[in-house]
Structure formats: structure tokens, C-alpha cells
Amino acid sequence: MSPASSSASSSGSPSSPSSPLVGIVMGSRSDWETMQHAAAKLEALGVPHEVRVVSAHRTPDVLFEYADTAASRGLRAIIAGAGGAAHLPGMLAAKTAVPVLGVPVQSKALNGMDSLLSIVQMPAGIPVATFAIGNAGAANAALFAAALLSPEYPAIGAALSAFRARQTDDVLANDDPRQ
Numbered sequence: 169m170s171p172a173s174s175s176a177s178s179s180g181s182p183s184s185p186s187s188p189l190v191g192i193v194m195g196s197r198s199d200w201e202t203m204q205h206a207a208a209k210l211e212a213l214g215v216p217h218e219v220r221v222v223s224a225h226r227t228p229d230v231l232f233e234y235a236d237t238a239a240s241r242g243l244r245a246i247i248a249g250a251g252g253a254a255h256l257p258g259m260l261a262a263k264t265a266v267p268v269l270g271v272p273v274q275s276k277a278l279n280g281m282d283s284l285l286s287i288v289q290m291p292a293g294i295p296v297a298t299f300a301i302g303n304a305g306a307a308n309a310a311l312f313a314a315a316l317l318s319p320e321y322p323a324i325g326a327a328l329s330a331f332r333a334r335q336t337d338d339v340l341a342n343d344d345p346r347q
């Protein structure tokens with residue numbers, strides 16, 4: 169799957185939507201290695217989503233247009249990953265009331281501390297929900313988005329519950345680390 173691809177389920181009822189509910193955006197194609205973990209989780213949980221490269225620095229007009237149309241296109245959350253001077257999540261949040269979930273991508277120079285602090289230290293008034301640096305943050309942002317959608321979309325809630333139960337069972341079935 170490339171970062172330009174998108175996916176959506178096929179049925180159109182409120183409990184099984186067809187158009188994307190979650191947007192995954194990232195500042196560069198190089199962020200896909202991290203952000204694919206968000207896409208994989210949404211895919212596994214049956215959450216319709218789209219994936220785009222949107223750069224705060226290189227394509228600011230695209231960023232504004234994406235944010236401006238997010239709510240009217242039906243997006244309920246935006247997972248935004250960026251590295252370094254990571255303005256993307258904060259700028260999106262400044263332009264749309266759709267909840268923005270920020271994923272700090274692990275940078276080469278500073279191991280993602282720059283990304284983390286850029287995303288998490290929003291001034292009061294424009295929130296960005298910030299997740300862990302790297303793959304864990306991308307996966308957890310997707311799980312969080314699924315949890316946000318669960319009250320309205322029971323199928324997503326059921327998939328999330330099943331995922332969590334499997335995760336628990338896996339730990340319980342393998343609780344001796346020597347084996």
C-alpha cells in the first residue's frame with residue numbers, strides 16, 4: 169500500500185459507512201514507514217480511511233484545503249504524522265474542528281524528540297492529541313480513532329473489543345518468557 173492510496177468499506181449504512189471517516193496525513197512519503205502502522209490498524213478494524221501526503225512546509229495550500237474540507241467530507245478524525253519541525257498536526261488543528269491526533273515521526277537528527285515537542289506543546293486554545301514517537305504512536309492513534317467512532321459505529325466497537333481480547337489472550341497464553 170502506498171501513502172497515496174485510500175480505502176473504504178462498501179456498505180453505506182450509518183453503522184457501516186462507505187466514505188472515509190478518518191484521514192491519515194503525513195508530511196512526507198518518508199513518513200509512510202511509520203504511518204503505515206496507523207493504516208494497518210484502521211484496515212484491520214474496518215474503519216474507512218484515506219491516506220495522503222500533505223506537507224505544512226512544501227504544500228501549505230494543500231494543507232489548508234484538506235483542513236477546510238475535512239468536516240464536510242465526513243472525516244471524524246485526522247491522524248497527522250510529521251517529523252522534525254512538525255507543524256502539520258498543529259496547522260491542521262488550527263484550520264479545522266475535526267479532532268487531530270498527532271504522531272511524532274522519529275527523526276534522524278534528534279530521534280523524534282523534536283517531532284514530539286513540536287506536536288505536543290500546543291498553546292492553549294488549539295488542541296492536538298499527541299501520541300508516542302514512531303510506530304507505537306501511529307498504531308495507538310488508529311486505535312484511539314476507532315474508540316472515538318465506536319459509540320456511533322457498533323461494528324467498529326466490536327472489532328476494537330475483539331482486537332483487545334485477542335491481545336489479552338496472547339499475553340495470557342504466552343506468560344512464561346523463557347518459552
Ligand code: RP5
Nearest residue numbers: 195196198199250251252273
Ligand atoms: C517533515 O520532514 C516530514 O514529516 C518528515 O518527517 C521530515 C523529513 O521529510 P523528507 O526530507 O524525508 O521529505 O516535513
